[in-house]
Amino acid sequence: MPVSTSVPDGGVAVVTVDYAPVNALPVRGWYDLADAVRAAGRDPEVRCVVLAAAGRGFNAGVDIKEMQRDVGHQALIGANRGCYEAFSAVYECEVPVVAAVQGFCLGGGIGLVGNADAIVASDDATFGLPELDRGALGAATHLARLVPQHLMRALYYTSRTATAAELHAHGSVWRVVPRTELHAAALELAHEMARKDGTLLRLAKAAINGIDPVDVHRSYRFEQGFTFEANLSGLADRIRDGFGGAANDRTTTAKEQEQKEQEQEDPA
Structure with a gap:
C-alpha cells in the first residue's frame, strides 16, 4: 500500500508513505494521506501520530508527470485540492503529529512538515521549495513556519535547500540523528507525548x-x-518543459545537480 498505517503501539500510530521511486505523490496519494492522518487522529487509542516515508527521501512534492499527461487542468486542480487536504489533515489532526524526515523534503513535503507539531530529521535531510524551477508556487506559508522570514524568501526565490542541521539551529527541527536512528528517534519523541x-x-x-x-x-x-x-497563462508549462535543463542558469553544486537530474528522471 502506498499509504499505510501501522497498528497503534503505546498510543502511537505511524502513517507511512511509499510512492517509489521518490515519493512524488499523485492526486489520489494526497487524498489517501489526508484520510490516513485524519483516521489516526480520530482513533481514541491514539495520542500521537508519526508521519514517515519509505525510500530515498521523505517527499518530492506532486507528480509533475501526472500533470503533464493531462490535456486540461483537472490534474492541477486535483493536486491543488489534494495538497490542501493533506496539509490540513496534518494541521487539524486531533493529536500531535511528529514528522520523521529523511533525504529530500521538497515542495509538498514542506507543506506536510510545516504543519506538523514536531520534526525529527536524519542528518542527510534537506528542506526546500524548488517551485520556481517547476513552474509552480505555494507552501511559502509552511516554509515560513520553519525558518525566519528573510531566509524563507531567499530560499524560495533561489530554490535552494536548507539542511536538517540548519533547521535545528533555527529551532524548527527537534533532533537530528543518523538515518539508521530516525525511526527510533521519532518514536521516542512520539511516545513521550x-x-x-x-x-x-x-x-x-x-x-x-x-x-x-x-x-x-x-x-x-x-x-x-x-x-x-501561472498554469492558465502557459508560463508553468514552459518552465516545466525546461525543468533541469540549460534554461536554469543558477549555479549549483555537483550534489545539487545530481539531485535535480534524478528528480527529472523520476516522477517529481
Missing part, C-alpha cells in the same frame, strides 16, 4: 492551533491562486 492524557492532549492541540498567528488554510489557499494563474 503519548504518555500524556489523551483528552488533555487533544485540548492542547486545539488550543495551540487556536492561537496560531497565521491562518495556514487561508494563507496557503491564497498562494494556490497564483499557481493556477
